[in-house]
Amino acid sequence: MFTRIHSLKFPNKLSKETFRENLIKRVDEFFNENLFLTQFVDIDDTTLFFINLWESEQHSNKVNSRNKVLFKQMMEMGIKISITGGKSVCRYSNNNVISNFTKIN
Numbered sequence: 001m002f003t004r005i006h007s008l009k010f011p012n013k014l015s016k017e018t019f020r021e022n023l024i025k026r027v028d029e030f031f032n033e034n035l036f037l038t039q040f041v042d043i044d045d046t047t048l049f050f051i052n053l054w055e056s057e058q059h060s061n062k063v064n065s066r067n068k069v070l071f072k073q074m075m076e077m078g079i080k081i082s083i084t085g086g087k088s089v090c091r092y093s094n095n096n097v098i099s100n101f102t103k104i105n
Contacts, residue, residue: 001036002057004064004085006050011078013045019079020048026070027052031104034059053088060085 010016020040027038027050034055041049054060064083071081 001088001090002054002060002085003088004052004054004060004083006052007082008048008050008074009080010046010048015077015079016046016048019074023050028104030063033063035063037101053090057085057087 008016008019010019024040027035030038030052035052036055037053039049039051041051043049052060071083074081
């Protein structure tokens with residue numbers, strides 16, 4: 001598995017909230033392309049992390065390369081972006097953890 005972590009720093013709270021809703025809809029489409037799990041983490045009023053767990057780095061790279069225009073547009077809007085990633089090992093202690101997730105069909 002492969003995890004890609006996106007750190008987004010917005011100019012203000014309103015732009016973050018507006019963009020987050022659009023970003024969630026866009027990322028939901030990636031479940032058809034071997035995305036296993038995504039998390040959106042509100043760090044503070046202007047900082048958002050979104051963390052994607054992919055089947056492989058190749059699947060992540062394929063989707064990421066198609067969205068370079070989006071990242072360019074985000075930077076033009078004043079959003080600071082940092083992206084990093086690496087091979088992942090995921091663990092959990094209780095099957096009930098799944099009840100905290102929203103399943104996307």
